[in-house]
Amino acid sequence: MEPLLAELRTAVGAGAVLTDVDVTASYRRDMMPLAPHGQPLAVVLPTSTEQVQAVVRACAAARTPIVPRGAGSGLSGAANAVEGCVVLVTTKMNAILEIDPDNRLAVVEPGVVNLDLRDAVEKHGLFYPPDPSSYDWCTIGGNLSTNAGGLCCVKYGVTTDSVLGLDVVLADGELLRTGRRTVKGVAGYDLTKLFVGSEGTLGVITRATLALRPLPQAPATLVAAFGSTAAAGVAVSRVVTEGIVPSLMEIMDRTSIKAVEQYLKTDLNADAALLLCQSDSGGEAGRRELAAIEQACVAAGADLVYATEDLSEGRDLLTARRAVLTALEVYGAWLTDDVCVPRTRIADLIAGCERISESVGLRIAVVGHAGDGNMHPTIVYDPSSADEFARAQRAFDEILGLGLALGGTITGEHGVGKIKREWLAKEIGPVGLRVHRGIKRALDPENLFNPGSMFELL
Structure with missing residues (x-):
């Protein structure tokens, strides 16, 4: 390989070009401990599209696979190295190339940190909606590759809903430009x-356009406590049925609540479930939204509802939701895990996870x-056992099966990666898998890019 x-x-x-195994070890895997990973031949950190093209052409000529990687905040193994590959890290391509306030768009390189982009456009009175939980260190390139979501998806959608166009280096080293700068196309x-x-x-x-x-109004916040997850599920259904679209609507089950209370040394005053909502409509419109949500929660049997504009x-209040994973440590x-179910089946999913918890201990x-x-659903275990x-x-795996059985999907925002390949096949079926493989062969006939992620190319 010299x-x-x-x-x-x-x-x-x-x-x-990093080849020291002690250095490249930190680039072998993302945040998902179950996903397989190998030892890369090298880790490269290009700083321009032209450098990426040169790397791709060199690897193609040597028939060496390439695994693109951002900051490594993923939770599916999608950026995990395969044995003998080149890990192509885009974090040094971190320029915000353009902010166009008049057309409400930004052009950025893939290494830009999500929070840095949000801060930069806020100075122009603008807002970039996708906000994964790792928004303070994950990069736009990784968000694009996994179609990341976040807490604000209920109103603003996932990453793809904010993407107008891309520059993509293909398997032959050519540069493809997709999309547009216009609102329609x-x-x-x-x-x-x-x-x-x-x-x-x-x-x-x-590169991404x-x-x-427009920057939303300062959010007003509502928290509702429930004595049962079923009641919280009814509240969610009522909010949706009545056409209310909060900018954020999060749920925490009993186990999450107890962990956060212990970690933050606080009392969330909820026995079985906590619903946390925000409205960024501002003024009287925001107050009407929260009042309607409060009415839905009370009608569903909430034990306590509290709203604030402070x-x-x-x-x-939002800190409690964001602190769950840290609290569980x-x-x-x-x-x-990461499953998405019809909103009317949320309570069923939580109840099913309780049964799985009892079953596996x-x-x-x-x-x-x-x-x-x-x-x-987040499983806590002893890694030394x-x-x-x-x-x-x-x-x-049982949670993924439960999600499908409830009419859902195996991933809402984390992606398939190398951990859910067999489950993707179960969800999309043989025809869907054949179409996926056909697209892969058309664009990457030598299976150069991230082989084995999402599905095997037979």
């Missing part, structure tokens, strides 16, 4: 949406985006 390494050093500079196939969520299996994204929105108080390591906490049905790790794997 000729390839020499070409890579010529392409990006010797200092941007239906010329040809929607190739932009094809690449968003493709987990680096079809090409390397090197993103749609922005920003500091609202942030404190008090009990052990965590393994978070491990703590399972459920939090999620109640507004769109995307739930994150092979038995507990095996039981955690079993619970992970």
